[in-house]
Amino acid sequence: MNLFAPTLGADSVIEDALFLLIDAGIILISLATVMCLYRIIKGPTLVDRGLASDTVAVQIAGLILLLSIRFETLVTFDAVLIVSILGFVSTLAFAQFIGRRGAAQ
Amino acid sequence: MNSVIFQVAARVLLPVMLLLSVVFLLRGHNEPGGGFIGGLVAASGYILYALAVNLPESRRLLHVHPRTLISTGLLIAILSGVPALLVDQPFMKGKWIEVTIAGFEGVKFGTPFVFDVGVYLVVLGVTLLMAFTLEERYQ
Numbered sequence: 247m248n249l250f251a252p253t254l255g256a257d258s259v260i261e262d263a264l265f266l267l268i269d270a271g272i273i274l275i276s277l278a279t280v281m282c283l284y285r286i287i288k289g290p291t292l293v294d295r296g297l298a299s300d301t302v303a304v305q306i307a308g309l310i311l312l313l314s315i316r317f318e319t320l321v322t323f324d325a326v327l328i329v330s331i332l333g334f335v336s337t338l339a340f341a342q343f344i345g346r347r348g349a350a351q
Numbered sequence: 352m353n354s355v356i357f358q359v360a361a362r363v364l365l366p367v368m369l370l371l372s373v374v375f376l377l378r379g380h381n382e383p384g385g386g387f388i389g390g391l392v393a394a395s396g397y398i399l400y401a402l403a404v405n406l407p408e409s410r411r412l413l414h415v416h417p418r419t420l421i422s423t424g425l426l427i428a429i430l431s432g433v434p435a436l437l438v439d440q441p442f443m444k445g446k447w448i449e450v451t452i453a454g455f456e457g458v459k460f461g462t463p464f465v466f467d468v469g470v471y472l473v474v475l476g477v478t479l480l481m482a483f484t485l486e487e488r489y490q
Contacts, residue, residue: 324375324383328392331368335395338357338402346489 265316272312279305292347296340303333354403361403365412368396376471379464386467390474398482406486417480424472431465 282305285298307329314322372393379385401409432443440446447461 321383327371328388331392331395335399335402338399342402 268312268316272309272316275305275309275312279309292344296337296344299340300333300337303329303336307333357403361400365396365400368399369393372396372471376467379467386470387474390471391478393471394475394478394482397479401483401486406483410483413479417476417483420472420476421480424469424474424476426469427472428466428469431462431469434462 279302282298282302286295286302289295289298307326310322310326310329314320314326372389372391374389375384375392376386376389377384379389397409397413400412434446435444436442438446443462443466445461445463447459449457450460452458452460
């Protein structure tokens with residue numbers, strides 16, 4: 247399956263440029279994820295870690311989307327849904343944990 | 352958590368996530384999905400409700416204790432291996448039959464699906480048992 251074949255043609259220059267941009271996006275998001283992982287490990291406070299883990303969930307969702315465009319497949323779209331839901335719930339749990347710790351002290 | 356928006360959102364999200372988990376469960380085996388991820392989505396729905404409203408309300412909505420879910424799931428998973436024994440084949444060999452469900456003819460129904468239902472219940476029970484126990488310490 248080729249997402250852009252009907253409008254642009256199989257060996258279009260635009261499609262090459264698009265794939266180049268997608269590759270660049272994959273590399274950039276990977277770098278950003280590594281930086282967030284550094285923040286999770288190093289993070290001076292709990293809030294830094296919570297924010298970084300939330301950002302990692304969003305980045306992984308974006309990475310899966312870019313990879314599914316790159317490999318021209320639709321089967322990974324549900325993984326994006328799962329990662330989004332779990333990231334949302336885990337961020338909420340983290341926020342509540344921080345709030346209770348603050349209230350206890 | 353004392354947020355009205357979050358409480359209302361959780362009340363809407365729980366049934367949607369339970370439905371989604373059943374969708375993941377039903378289309379496993381051939382497409383992405385299956386019992387494990389379905390159970391995880393259902394459990395996160397209940398955890399979300401426990402975070403938004405409160406823990407006893409979420410337990411009441413589950414109706415049974417998570418331990419009951421674990422034992423029932425394990426029993427279903429073990430029973431899914433029995434049909435192969437009845438026709439002198441190795442334990443847990445997949446057996447398939449074609450059934451008619453809601454007007455759709457030739458729907459394939461087999462022991463791997465029964466095993467997946469067991470996995471779904473076990474994952475739901477284990478995740479909720481852990482999350483509820485951790486949550487209880489703060490109540």
